[in-house]
Amino acid sequence: MNTRHTPPAPAARPDxxxxxxxxxxxxxxxxxxxxxxxxxxxxxxxxxxxxxxxGPLAIASLADKLQSSLRGTADLADFLVTIGYLERQGEQFAxxxxxxxxxxxxxxxxxxxxxxxxLEAWPMMGDLSAAVRRxxxxxxxxxxxxxxxxxxxxxxxxxxxxxxxxxxxxLAHVPVAPGHRRLLDLGGSHGMHSIRFxxxxxxxxxxxxxxxxxxxxxxTTIARHDLxxxxxxxPGELLVHDWHGQHDVVLYLSVAHNHTADENTLAIRQIHxxxxxxxxxxIHEYLADTPGNAFMAAFRLTLLYETxxxxxxxxxxxxxxxxxxxxxxxxxxxxxxxxxxxxxxxKA
Ligand SMILES: C[S@@+](CC[C@H](N)C(=O)[O-])C[C@H]1O[C@@H](n2cnc3c(N)ncnc32)[C@H](O)[C@@H]1O
Numbered sequence: 576m577n578t579r580h581t582p583p584a585p586a587a588r589p590d591x592x593x594x595x596x597x598x599x600x601x602x603x604x605x606x607x608x609x610x611x612x613x614x615x616x617x618x619x620x621x622x623x624x625x626x627x628x629x630g631p632l633a634i635a636s637l638a639d640k641l642q643s644s645l646r647g648t649a650d651l652a653d654f655l656v657t658i659g660y661l662e663r664q665g666e667q668f669a670x671x672x673x674x675x676x677x678x679x680x681x682x683x684x685x686x687x688x689x690x691x692x693x694l695e696a697w698p699m700m701g702d703l704s705a706a707v708r709r710x711x712x713x714x715x716x717x718x719x720x721x722x723x724x725x726x727x728x729x730x731x732x733x734x735x736x737x738x739x740x741x742x743x744x745x746l747a748h749v750p751v752a753p754g755h756r757r758l759l760d761l762g763g764s765h766g767m768h769s770i771r772f773x774x775x776x777x778x779x780x781x782x783x784x785x786x787x788x789x790x791x792x793x794x795t796t797i798a799r800h801d802l803x804x805x806x807x808x809x810p811g812e813l814l815v816h817d818w819h820g821q822h823d824v825v826l827y828l829s830v831a832h833n834h835t836a837d838e839n840t841l842a843i844r845q846i847h848x849x850x851x852x853x854x855x856x857x858i859h860e861y862l863a864d865t866p867g868n869a870f871m872a873a874f875r876l877t878l879l880y881e882t883x884x885x886x887x888x889x890x891x892x893x894x895x896x897x898x899x900x901x902x903x904x905x906x907x908x909x910x911x912x913x914x915x916x917x918x919x920x921x922k923a
Contacts, residue, residue: 610654611658612693612697614651614654614655614658614660615655615658615660615690616690616693616694616697617651618651618655618660618678618690619678619687619690619691619694620690620691620694621641621643621651622641623637623641623648623651623652623655624660624670624674624675624678624679624687625678625679625680625687626640626641627661627668627669627670627675627679628670628675628679628680628681629681630669631664631667631668631669632667632668633666633667633668634648634649634652634668637652637668652668656668659671659673660673660674661674678690683739684736684739684740685736685739686733686736686737687736688729688732688733688735688736689733689736689737691729691732691733692729692730692732692733695726695729695730696877699880699881700877700880702880703876703879703880706879706880707879710879710883711879711883712879712880712881712882712883715881715882715883716730716881716882717786717788717882720786720788720789721788724788724791726788727786727788727789727791728791728792730789731764731765731789731790731791731792731793732765732792734764734765734829735764735765735767735796738765738767738768738771739767740914741768741828741859741909741914741915742767742768742771744909744914744917745768745771745772745828745857745859745917746771746772746775748907748917748919749772749824749855749857749917749919750855750919751772751775751776751779751824751855752823752853753778754823754853755776755778755779755823755824755854755855756778756779756780756823757779757780757781757782757820757821757822757823757824757851758772758773758779758780758781758782758822758823758824758825758826759781759782759784759818759822759824759825759826759846759849760781760782760783760784760825760826760828761784761785761813761825761826761827761830761842761846762784762785762789762813762827762828762829762830762833763781763783763784763785763793763826763828764783764785764789764790764793765789765792765793765796766783766793766796766797766806766808767796768826768828769781769783769797769806769826770796770797770800770802770806772824772826773802773805773806774800774802779805779824780805780806780807781805781806781807782806782807782808782809782818782819782822783806783807783808783809784809784810784811784813784816784818785808785810785813786810786811786812787810787811790808790810793808794808813830813842814834814838814841814842814845818845818849820849821849821850821851822849822850822851822854823850823851823853823854823855824854824855824856824857825846825849825850825854825855825856825857826857826859827842827843827846827856827857827858827859828857828858828859829859829860829861829915830842831858831860831887831892832860832861832874832878832882832884832885832886832887833882833884834884835884836887836891839887839895840895840898840899843856843895843896843899843901844898844899846899847899847900847901847922850922851922852922852923853921853922853923854921854922855919855920855921855922856896856901856919856920856921856922857917857918857919858892858917858918858919858920859915859916859917860886860887860892860915860916860918861874861886861915861916862886862887862888862889862892862915862916863875863885863886863887863888864888864889865912868912870912870913871886874886889906889916889918892904892918896918896920900922900923901920901921901922902920902921902923903919903920903921904918904919904920905918905919905920906918907919
């Protein structure tokens with residue numbers, strides 16, 4: 576007899592995209608995902624998940640805490656229960672374990688900034704058909720951020736949250752050597768990747784290059800971690816920017832999909848030139864090698880609207896890297912696949 580205790584599998588979330596009855600109701604496939612997104616985003620904006628982070632509340636106390644109507648709070652909470660984001664505990668409402676983990680400051684990673692960003696992306700996606708007709712954006716995300724600086728700060732905060740998720744994978748897989756002293760973080764935005772590498776490897780200093788719109792909070796974040804002496808920020812367009820000499824590790828994390836093939840060819844060649852012998856290039860990307868994957872297909876559609884750029888296949892990276900002179904190219908697919916892949920390459 577098997578006496579080993581296996582923990583219970585987490586309860587599967589209901590798939591609200593599926594019609595619930597026996598009849599085919601085609602509009603549920605559109606209406607329910609819309610309402611699911613609207614409810615989760617509203618909860619994030621109102622601070623509902625955070626309000627329950629310390630424990631369950633009765634609906635009147637929850638409404639009070641959110642300064643919202645009793646009727647509205649009750650309707651929202653009821654729906655969030657049906658889609659697996661809240662649960663009832665007697666007369667009270669509580670976060671499910673997954674909501675607590677992903678959407679509150681008590682969890683491992685708080686993706687609330689991602690909810691705020693999705694609220695910004697929501698009206699953009701309403702205009703997707705125009706991008707499909709044109710074959711690209713009317714205004715790129717980066718141009719929109721110049722006009723509306725808050726957009727850049729909201730995007731960087733979301734990337735910061737994702738960096739909290741990706742950080743442990745990067746630290747585990749990137750072999751920084753004792754002789755590596757200078758790190759260059761291209762498109763480094765929020766700065767959290769540089770901060771984690773500098774905390775883990777005390778011999779490292781870092782330089783972050785990004786567009787001004789992405790860097791509004793970065794110096795403050797670096798100062799909060801007491802690293803202003805070791806991490807510097809340099810606003811600019813990465814392909815024409817002065818990278819201040821030679822480096823030992825270059826991060827090119829989620830940046831290649833924002834550039835055309837010609838721009839990546841040039842960037843990877845410039846990175847090779849800017850690396851010391853024995854230096855390491857670290858790419859994080861969503862590879863176009865899994866055409867049947869719904870997330871990857873959705874991401875390519877997002878890029879069509881936001882930047883007009885695309886994801887690339889692993890062989891494409893290999894060609895860019897080999898042509899630039901890199902060797903020891905290694906691909907690491909992260910788990911889950913939606914977290915993307917790392918590509919490591921060395922300058923001999
Ligand atoms: C998807 S975000 C990734 C941020 C960060 N590297 C990370 O992994 O969390 C892409 C970043 O590239 C920056 N970026 C895009 N085009 C750029 C360019 N031409 N020059 C400098 N930075 C650029 C954006 O501002 C943004 O911060």
